[in-house]
Amino acid sequence: MLRVGLVVGEPSGDELAAGLVKALQKLHGQVKVEGILGPRLAELGGKIIFPMDALSIMGLAEVASHYLELVSVRNRLKHYFLRNPPDVFIGIDAPDFNLKLEYELRQSGIKTVHYVSPSVWAWRSGRVKTVAESADLLLTLFPFEEKFYRGEQIRTICVGHPLADAIPLQPSTEERRNELGLPADKTIIALMPGSRRAEMDRHIVPFILTASECFARDKNLHFVTSLINEDMLSQFRETVERYAPGLPVTSFIGISRKVLESCDLALLASGTITLETMLLKKPMVIGYKMSTISYYLLRWLISSKWVGLPNILAQENLVPEYFQYDVNPEVLVPALKHWIFDKNAADNLRSKFYNMHVEMRRDTNKIAANAVLELCENNLT
Known part of the structure; x- marks a missing residue:
């Protein structure tokens, strides 16, 4: 069984994670998922430690006003995963929440993946180093994002966006x-x-x-x-x-x-x-x-x-x-x-x-799943 810790913060992340989990199930078999999950992951049998709504906050001012609440959720989740270590932890987007969690889990020996690059091309480019320190593997959605991580000690793979595969070229x-x-x-x-x-x-x-x-x-x-x-x-x-x-x-x-x-x-x-x-x-x-x-x-x-x-x-x-x-x-x-x-x-x-x-267009979910399995192959039982 592959044990996966997951955090998603919004519906698009829930959809992205669900596609990845289904691909992991197809390639590996039984997959146990737990963490901050949305309804799509719950449909796949995921264990919800906290609901996705716990992270559905937008804007700098809004995040600041909920800071203590978010820190509490992150700390409780961290201690849960330290007591029940997954084979791999995957943070889907939500960089301000996930990167610190990924860093602390990685320091304890848990393999970590950050899926969806932060918008380093738009603002806070210093997060490139934060990502490299926090994750063993970065999965990006768009080819232009890879160049920002060249020279950093992190494996970076552009997997494409699953919507490009899921949506037909001609709308009905x-x-x-x-x-x-x-x-x-x-x-x-x-x-x-x-x-x-x-x-x-x-x-x-x-x-x-x-x-x-x-x-x-x-x-x-x-x-x-x-x-x-x-x-x-x-x-x-x-x-x-x-x-x-x-x-x-x-x-x-x-x-x-x-x-x-x-x-x-x-x-x-x-x-x-x-x-x-x-x-x-x-x-x-x-x-x-x-x-x-x-x-x-x-x-x-x-x-x-x-x-x-x-x-x-x-x-x-x-x-x-x-x-x-x-x-x-x-x-x-x-x-x-x-x-x-x-x-x-x-x-x-x-x-x-x-x-x-x-x-x-590319086979996004399969590419992402293969990269995750390659990262944690020594942990699989």
Whole structure:
């Protein structure tokens, strides 16, 4: 049996880890997983020591306000793994939580893997050395990330992103629209305000006001969204009723990929969902708000020109990104209208997205699983 300690901090990490665990099961057989897990890992039989929600905090100010709570969770998890050492510990993203835990576990002789490089190309480049000190193996999602670790004493493998393998090269927009009962004769705009509560709270009103303004100008629009749970769905519907009664919007829970596949374009918060939307070949507008303190700190710290993954991967401004005070209808409505009315621009973007998708495809989960098994082969029983 392969014993794996795991920490995931958000739904995309849970999905990433689930793909890795399934590949490990296929290659090795029985795999025991325990740690901070989400629902996808729980479905695979993982033992939840702490729920994933314990780490679902965004922004510098937000993390600072929960610092003692996060330290307590990390210390309790560390002592658990020291008493019950796994063959390998894998931290999925969440670098501010995972790297210190990985370092301390590694010092005790436990093999450690960090899966998903921190955004060292955007800010806090000093974390390159922290990663090298904390992990025996680094698995990156994108080829350009490997160069930042050259010269460091850490094995680095680009495994690609599993979404590029999971999502077909050609989206089934019409089929998905029929499945979800969406109107075939309307322009469908997906509204995706984020998977975390803080993201939802900051984005929901400006996104709905933007949708309302778009609909006031064009009655041929229909809106769709997918939220992660009933509470967020209720919040979304209540906000629509308060700020935009009569807005034609269909809402779901837990089917964000189907919703994105069904749409013509999307208004969304930054994060992995921008990559998913790119792979589904959908034009998009990115809008992102955070606490005022986090915003001004990050403005000073971030060196990257872009935050959205499509722009970072292309190293050009493919899709518009707006932040903080620009996340309002006056800015977002014209950006969405551009993709609606400039068909050539939208088609050119889809073509670029297609080419990027082809280049990204590889057997991610199998590559990652083989690397993990190679690392811990001497520990296997």
